[in-house]
Amino acid sequence: MLNLKVIIGSTRPGRAADTVVPWIAGLAEKHPAFAVEVLDLRDWPLPFFTETFQTIGDPRNPTYSDPIVKHWNQRVAEGDAYLFITPEYNHSVPGALKNAIDSVFASFAFRNKPAAFVGYSGGIAAGVRAIEHLAHIAIEAEMVPLRSTVIIPMVNAAFDHDGGPKDPEATTAAGIMLDDLAWWAAVLHGARQDKQLPPAAMRKMTATAGRHR
Numbered sequence: 032m033l034n035l036k037v038i039i040g041s042t043r044p045g046r047a048a049d050t051v052v053p054w055i056a057g058l059a060e061k062h063p064a065f066a067v068e069v070l071d072l073r074d075w076p077l078p079f080f081t082e083t084f085q086t087i088g089d090p091r092n093p094t095y096s097d098p099i100v101k102h103w104n105q106r107v108a109e110g111d112a113y114l115f116i117t118p119e120y121n122h123s124v125p126g127a128l129k130n131a132i133d134s135v136f137a138s139f140a141f142r143n144k145p146a147a148f149v150g151y152s153g154g155i156a157a158g159v160r161a162i163e164h165l166a167h168i169a170i171e172a173e174m175v176p177l178r179s180t181v182i183i184p185m186v187n188a189a190f191d192h193d194g195g196p197k198d199p200e201a202t203t204a205a206g207i208m209l210d211d212l213a214w215w216a217a218v219l220h221g222a223r224q225d226k227q228l229p230p231a232a233m234r235k236m237t238a239t240a241g242r243h244r
């Protein structure tokens with residue numbers, strides 16, 4: 032089984048995330064490829080990013096500024112794939128989600144693993160701008176962001192009393208997205224076991240140091 036981390040991007044009281052997450056996490060749990068863990072950022076009160084080379088200490092066993100940052104890096108590292116559930120805040124992702132991704136620092140825990148996105152918002156925009164931003168962020172964290180997404184407009188009216196989306200297209204999109212995520216997770220899991228290049232940032236540092244010797 033591939034380890035899928037479902038990461039909830041909103042932390043505020045009364046969040047609409049609580050209507051989206053049970054549905055999508057339930058579908059992911061039914062997918063034969065995945066063992067699913069939901070990572071709710073409410074349970075991870077990470078400090079605002081403050082890491083430096085000093086807080087990292089030994090990069091092979093980083094200390095970080097606070098034990099929770101180390102635990103977060105370790106938990107993220109267990110994942111073979113990530114499914115981010117994000118609302119749209121000011122055309123982007125919530126600050127808490129960006130902070131949680133930034134906090135995966137020096138461990139390269141997201142590296143060479145696929146990421147898929149579920150976006151939603153209170154209006155017609157459906158979180159598409161948040162997803163576009165998040166895909167760019169994912170590239171720099173060295174994830175492999177996928178094309179297939181789920182977007183949910185008017186989130187407060189989007190779900191039935193039974194917890195499923197009123198729009199059947201959402202369920203179709205979710206199935207396609209999860210299949211793509213499973214395919215990429217398997218491919219990249221195999222590739223990581225086979226051989227990985229050292230991170231590009233490390234290779235650049237080595238090349239630069241060589242020039243200055």
Ligand SMILES: Cc1cc2nc3c(=O)[nH]c(=O)nc-3n(C[C@H](O)[C@H](O)[C@H](O)COP(=O)(O)O)c2cc1C
Nearest residue numbers: 041046047048118119120121122151152153154156
């Ligand atoms: C700070 C903030 C900024 C928002 N910005 C946008 C936005 O840019 N576009 C949009 O469609 N909705 C925006 N919204 C509406 C949210 O998408 C909507 O409130 C949604 O329910 C938020 O998800 P949550 O309740 O799970 O936190 C914003 C809401 C907040 C609180």
